[in-house]
Structure formats: structure tokens, C-alpha cells
Amino acid sequence: MDTVMLSRIQFASTTIFHYFFVPVSIGLALLIAIMETMYVRKGNEEYKRMAQFWGKLFLINFAVGVVTGILQEFQFGMNWSDYSRFVGDVFGAPLAIEALLAFFLESTFIGIWIFGWDKVSKRIHLLSIWLVAFGTMLSAFWILAANSFMQHPVGFQINNGRAEMNDIFALITNGQLLVEFPHTVLAAYATGAFLVTGISAYKLLKKQDVAFFRKSFEIAAIVGIISSFGVAVAGHAQAQYLVETQPMKMAASEGLWGESGDPAPWTVFANIDTENQTSSGEVQIPYLLSFLSYSKFSGEVKGMLELQKEYELAYGPGDYIPPVKTTFWSFRIMVAAGSLMIALGVYAIYLMWRKKMDKPNTWFMRFMFWGLLLPPIANTSGWIMTEIGRQPWTVFGLMTTEDSVSPNITSGQVLFSVISFTAIYAILGAVMIGLFIKVIKKGPYAMDNEHGESHDPYNKED
Amino acid sequence: MSLNELWFLLIAVLFVGFFFLEGFDFGVGMETQILAKNDTERRVLINSIGPFWDANEVWLITGAGAMFAAFPHWYATLFSGFYIPFVFALLALIARGVAFEFRGKRDSKTWQKTWDVCIFFGSFLPPFLLAVVFASFIKGLPIDGDMQMYAGFFDIVNAYTVVAGITVVLLCLVHGLMFTTLRTLGDLQERARKLAQKLLIPLAVLLVAFVIMTYNMTDIFDKRGTLLWIVVALGVVAYLLSGYFMTKKKDGYAFGMTGAVMALSVASIFIGLFPRVMISSLDQAFNLTITNAASGHYSLKVMTIVALTLLPFVLGYQIWSYFIFHKRVHEKEHLEY
Numbered sequence: 184m185d186t187v188m189l190s191r192i193q194f195a196s197t198t199i200f201h202y203f204f205v206p207v208s209i210g211l212a213l214l215i216a217i218m219e220t221m222y223v224r225k226g227n228e229e230y231k232r233m234a235q236f237w238g239k240l241f242l243i244n245f246a247v248g249v250v251t252g253i254l255q256e257f258q259f260g261m262n263w264s265d266y267s268r269f270v271g272d273v274f275g276a277p278l279a280i281e282a283l284l285a286f287f288l289e290s291t292f293i294g295i296w297i298f299g300w301d302k303v304s305k306r307i308h309l310l311s312i313w314l315v316a317f318g319t320m321l322s323a324f325w326i327l328a329a330n331s332f333m334q335h336p337v338g339f340q341i342n343n344g345r346a347e348m349n350d351i352f353a354l355i356t357n358g359q360l361l362v363e364f365p366h367t368v369l370a371a372y373a374t375g376a377f378l379v380t381g382i383s384a385y386k387l388l389k390k391q392d393v394a395f396f397r398k399s400f401e402i403a404a405i406v407g408i409i410s411s412f413g414v415a416v417a418g419h420a421q422a423q424y425l426v427e428t429q430p431m432k433m434a435a436s437e438g439l440w441g442e443s444g445d446p447a448p449w450t451v452f453a454n455i456d457t458e459n460q461t462s463s464g465e466v467q468i469p470y471l472l473s474f475l476s477y478s479k480f481s482g483e484v485k486g487m488l489e490l491q492k493e494y495e496l497a498y499g500p501g502d503y504i505p506p507v508k509t510t511f512w513s514f515r516i517m518v519a520a521g522s523l524m525i526a527l528g529v530y531a532i533y534l535m536w537r538k539k540m541d542k543p544n545t546w547f548m549r550f551m552f553w554g555l556l557l558p559p560i561a562n563t564s565g566w567i568m569t570e571i572g573r574q575p576w577t578v579f580g581l582m583t584t585e586d587s588v589s590p591n592i593t594s595g596q597v598l599f600s601v602i603s604f605t606a607i608y609a610i611l612g613a614v615m616i617g618l619f620i621k622v623i624k625k626g627p628y629a630m631d632n633e634h635g636e637s638h639d640p641y642n643k644e645d
Numbered sequence: 646m647s648l649n650e651l652w653f654l655l656i657a658v659l660f661v662g663f664f665f666l667e668g669f670d671f672g673v674g675m676e677t678q679i680l681a682k683n684d685t686e687r688r689v690l691i692n693s694i695g696p697f698w699d700a701n702e703v704w705l706i707t708g709a710g711a712m713f714a715a716f717p718h719w720y721a722t723l724f725s726g727f728y729i730p731f732v733f734a735l736l737a738l739i740a741r742g743v744a745f746e747f748r749g750k751r752d753s754k755t756w757q758k759t760w761d762v763c764i765f766f767g768s769f770l771p772p773f774l775l776a777v778v779f780a781s782f783i784k785g786l787p788i789d790g791d792m793q794m795y796a797g798f799f800d801i802v803n804a805y806t807v808v809a810g811i812t813v814v815l816l817c818l819v820h821g822l823m824f825t826t827l828r829t830l831g832d833l834q835e836r837a838r839k840l841a842q843k844l845l846i847p848l849a850v851l852l853v854a855f856v857i858m859t860y861n862m863t864d865i866f867d868k869r870g871t872l873l874w875i876v877v878a879l880g881v882v883a884y885l886l887s888g889y890f891m892t893k894k895k896d897g898y899a900f901g902m903t904g905a906v907m908a909l910s911v912a913s914i915f916i917g918l919f920p921r922v923m924i925s926s927l928d929q930a931f932n933l934t935i936t937n938a939a940s941g942h943y944s945l946k947v948m949t950i951v952a953l954t955l956l957p958f959v960l961g962y963q964i965w966s967y968f969i970f971h972k973r974v975h976e977k978e979h980l981e982y
Contacts, residue, residue, distance in 0.1 A: 242746060243746060243747070243750070246742055246743050246745070246746035246747070247743055249699060249742060250738060250739040250742035250743055251739065252706075253702070253705075253706060253735060253738055253739070254735050254739065256706055256709060256710060256713075257709065257724055257731060257735060259713070259720075259724075260709075260713065260720045260721050260723065260724025260725060261724045261725055261728055261731055261732075262725075264721035264722070264724065264725035264793075265721070267713065267717055267720055267721040267724075268717050268718055268721045268792075270717075271713055271714065271716075271717020271718075271720060271721070271940060272714075272717060272940040272941055272944045273944070274713075275710065275712075275713030275714035275715070275717055275720065275940070275944075276714040276940075276944055276947065276948055278710045278713055278714065279707065279710035279711050279713060279714040279715075279948060279952075280714075280948075280951055281710070282703060282706050282707040282710040282711075283707055283710075283951065283952060283955045283956070283959065284951075284955055286703045286706055286707065287700060287703050287707070287959045287962075287963065288959075288962075290699040290700040290702070290703050291700045291962055291963055291966050292962075292966075293699065294695070294696035294697060294699060294700060294966060294970075295696065295966055295969060297695070297696065297981055298692075298695055298696040298970060298981055299696075299969060299970075302969055302970065302972075303969060342941060345717075345941075347940065347941035347943065347944065348940075348941065348943055348944045348947065349941075349943050351947045589721075589725035589728075590793055591725055591726065591793045591794060591795050592725055592728050596728050596729060596732075599729070599732065600728070600732045603732060603736060604732075604735075604736075607736060607739055607740070611739075611743060614743075614747060618747065618750050618751075621750065621751065622750075
């Protein structure tokens, strides 16, 4: 395999793996901040225990997120040095700001949060977790500002063959960012929320620490349903923006080769033939693609064949059609997972509203447990659609993936790094799941004494 | 001062800060195998850096990010050119970072030993490899006219860079030991101080060897002689003072002095480089400099405003966190890790 393909595998595996942890961190930080706020305001120790129990999972997850994040930053220079040279001006700046603004904040205050339970006042301690939660959001904003530039480059001019920034405000008010940021952050909140409802459902099914987990479930379900709805709304806005700025990605995500017709139907399933550039056996919902694209029930959407001609005129000869099947199916998987989240969330809220949480239906709780997998599935397929659907570009319209790779690395080197990093991800993933299960099995009331010491750690003693 | 010079300075400050701060927690990481006699001591050591190591590591991430933003060519040439050393450094940093969090989560001895090995190698390899990288910066590397670096094994690993690596590792260890004297009590504290004192002689030999080799094998003393000799003189004074304070058991001052030696060593590399950022061994004309490797003026201006606004806050709350956890870690209290 050549270095381009290997580097893409490297980037995909690192980013996908890293992105299992990032949304959990963002989501759990918010939930823990809410729980600790309730503790400080109501003075009820149960909420403190809640913050600490979910905090344990948060910290295990956070550690893996942090260490894979370093790799995330270094790999641009390692595998994609020509890309880095070309966009460093515009792309490096948000990354540096992310580190200065967000990483320092998160890492310092997470330290205070972990070690400060009996060293700082309740309010400072609470402030710490809110600052961590705020930091994770800032971090998301800046990295998405960088990603949005790749989807829809703005605020730059080409100088001496490099993209130089000429308007930072254009960069942070990039239309792509304004739809991508809420979509991504709300999805992250949903990820944290469904993790908490999922684990709580498991414990409720086992009838362990029922009061504790019912309360956790309820707090998380509220966050979960609000954010799941929000994700859908923001996703709709993103689709409309996509038709305008990256119509090829939109067409590919629909498996749409020719014209859609007016009004355009949305394809639920289709048999895509990339060789003959046709799709067959489509199951379609009338009007829906027009609505997704334009928020009205009419309007045509361009197909890939016509767009290919347009792109050739604009960018010169080349193949501008991304891997259609991957783009098509990842979009559908994302939408399906997102819809299921909303359905589960609505029913959970219904149960809470009708005060039926005392005896929730066993089947529903099982669904809620497995529901914790839905957000990671949706997140991953969403990013696959976004990044694969942009191919052959790294920066849309400006630089191709082929041209981005480091010219001075060998495929042997990249293969070595792919194998060693993938191996360490596999180990970390397995260990993390193992530790999660251990912490969950022990439950929130076994925490105080876990190092086998005979004292209460929350009593001050010196 | 031009913005390019300012950003060179800021990146130098970030790396000096990184080696000063993470330097001691790398050192403490090594102590878990060298100094600690049992699991409790190991845990005391890990907890003594618990609240800090992550934020210390962010100095490295910010340094790399600042390079990316201000000198994209530097970032690109450096990270692609040192591909394999960075793979190892990253593997080590990954293993170390999770090891702190994971090691205490199960009672099994094998489990803890496994993560202890990760902590040790994770604390030893990154400073070694980063020192190798920095030393080869000033020695010169095969960088061609397109700013692409094609380095063979011996361009990166050779007597000079290995001496630099070992020196920095040992310096981290001594610096870490002094940190331990500040954050622990009793026997552990005593032993830390004694070991630091013992290591002063071999470390001095290494430092002198490194200066002599640098004088003979690089051009930096020709380029910045006066300034570098002043730095070397300051380093010698700080070194002697650190030894003096150790005998007087003035641990705080001694820690300051080992930190000063570290800071001056890293600073000397940047002083010697300036205004170059990477030196080509093929042709002077191929050097990467603060001019030809830099971002456009607008980017630098924006980044300057952002950095100068944020840095005071970052420094403020980081110092504050050290103040919160200024008390010594006692083995009888609740140990988080």
C-alpha cells in the first residue's frame, strides 16, 4: 500500500478511536457539573456521591481521550506535512488557541477537581467542574473551526502557494462552523446522557441501588432528550448548508447520480452500482429530500454526474465523486441511530412524566441499556460521512488528499505506526471497558474503601 | 522585535516551561522504580504529581500547536522528519498517561506492575527522545531545498544526541528528586535528597561533556558565543548552588536551582538556533529560519493578541493550583491514585 492510503488508515483509526472518548468527556462533564450543582445547592450528599461515581467513569474515559489527543495533534505534521505547510496559517492557529484556551483550563481544573475534594471550598470545587465542562466545549469549538475550514474554506488568501489567513472572524463565523458546532456538541451531550441512562438502566434491571440510579437516569434522560432533538434540528440546518457548499457530498449521501426531479424524494435504501454509476431498487419517501435540502416541499437536488462536470470545469480534470456507498450508508446509519435515540428519549420522558419510573417495563430498560451504543455509532458514522464525503479533497476545492501527505516518509514507517498505534488502541479500549464494568459492578456505595484502607477518605485527617 | 522573533521567543518559552515542569514529573515517574521501596511509596510519589502532570504536558501540546500556527514549515519538517522517534515518544506518553489513572483501579499485583513499567518507560523515553530531537536540531540535519528532511538512523542517533538524551534524562531525575523533597516527608524525603546529591557528580560530567561536544560539533558558539557563555556561566552557578542548598536542606531553593539548570539548558538550544529554526547539514541556504518557515503577518498578529491575552490567565491559575496543593503528600491520607 502507498503512504497515502496507509496515512489515511492511520488518520481514520486515530480519529475514530479518539472520538469515542471525546464526546463522552464533553457529555459527562456537563452531567457531573449539573449533579454537583444540585449537591451544592441542596446539600444532599446523594448528589455528591452521584458526581463522584460518574466522575470515576469520566476520569477513566478522560485519560484515554487526553493521551490519544496528543497523537491527534502530532499526526498532522507526521503524516500530512504538505497539508500542514499549505494550511498551517489557518489551521494551526485554531489548534494553538485550543491548547491555550481549553487544554490548560481542562487539565488544571480537572486536577483541582480530582484532588481538591477536601482542599478547596465547595464552591471552588463546583466551579472547577464547570470550568472543565466549559473547557471541553471551547476545545470542541476551536477544533471544529479548523475542521470547518476543511469543509468550507473561508477567511484566507493564497500567497506563494500557501493558504494564509486574512480574516479570523470569517473563520469563526464560518457558516459551516455555525451548523457543525451545535450539531457536534449536542451529540456529545447526548452521548454522555445515553451512557448514564444506559448504565443506570442496567443497574435498575438488576435492582441495585435503585434510588441512586433512578435519579441519575432521570437527570440524564432530560439532558438526553433535549440534546437528541437539538442534534436533529442542527443536522437539518447542516444538510441545507451542505447542498449549498458541498453539493457533491450531499448527492453522494443520497446515492443520487442523475437529477432528483422536483420535488425530490429521500432515498431510504438503494442498491448502488458505482461501476455503472446508477442506483436501483430505491425505497423512497416523497418530498423529503426537498425538505431536508431547502426546508420546503419542492426543489431539485443535483446529481453526481452533473456535479462531476461542474467540478471539472471549476477544478480541472479529475474524479470528484467520493466513495458513494460509504457516504450513503454512513449517513443512513447516523440518521437511524439518531432517530432511535429520540424515540427512546421520548418514551423515557413519558415514563417520568406519568410517574411510572417505579416499575418501568423490563424490555424498555433493556433497550435503554443497549441504547448507550447508539450515540457512538451515530458519532462515528457522522464523521465518516463528513470526511469520506469530502474526498478527494482535504481542503475542499483547494488541496487534495493525494497532495497532502508527507513526501519524506516511507510506507514502512507508516505501516509501523499504524500497527503499533492500532495495537495500543485495542489494548486501551479493552482495558477501559474492563475498568468501566468493574466500577459499575462495584456501584456507588463501594467507592469509599477501594484501596482496602480502614479510614474514611472524606474525613480530614493529617 | 518583529512578530517572527516574538513567536520564536514564545515557542522557546513554552518548551523551557515544558521541560521545567514536566521535567520534574518525568523525574518523579522514574523515581517510582528507582527510589520507591514499596507500593505505598510508589503511590505517594504518583500522587505528589497527580494534580499537575496533565497540565504540565499541555505545555508540550501548546508548544507544538504554536509551532504549527506560527512556523508551519518548522512543524511540518520536524514532525515528518522525526517520524519514528515521535511514534515512540507518543506510545510512551500514551502508556504513561493512562497508567496513572489505571494502576490503582485493580488490586492485582501483576496489574499494578504492568502499569508501573509503563510509568517508568513513559517517564524515561519522552525526555530522552525529545532531547535527541533538540540536539540534532543544532547539529544539523539533511534538509533539502524543499524543506524536506530525509534523515537516516545515524543522523538522529549518534554520540552527540545520545549524550544529550542521557543528560536530560538524568537532569529530569535530579529535578524530580528535588520536587519529591518538597512534596513528601520522612524517610522518602531524606532518600530523595541523598540520591539527588549522589547524582550531582555524574550529571556534572555529562553536562560538561555536552557543552564540550556542542562547542566542537556545532556552530552555535561561533554564532552566539558571548550570550551562550553567559548562559553556561549562569548554569554553572545554578548547579553549584543547587548542590549547596541540598547540603543545607533548603529544598525549595535547590529545586529552583535544578529547574534553572534545566531552563538554561533548553534556552541555550534556542539561543544557538536563532534566527534559524532547523539547520540543514546539506547547505546553509536550506536552513529553516524564522522568516522562511513562518506564517503570514496577519496570522502572527492574531496569534500574538490571543496569546498575550490568555497567557497571564493560564499562568495565574496554574500557579494557583500549585498553591492549593502545596501541602506534602502523606501516606496515611487518602491517596487518589
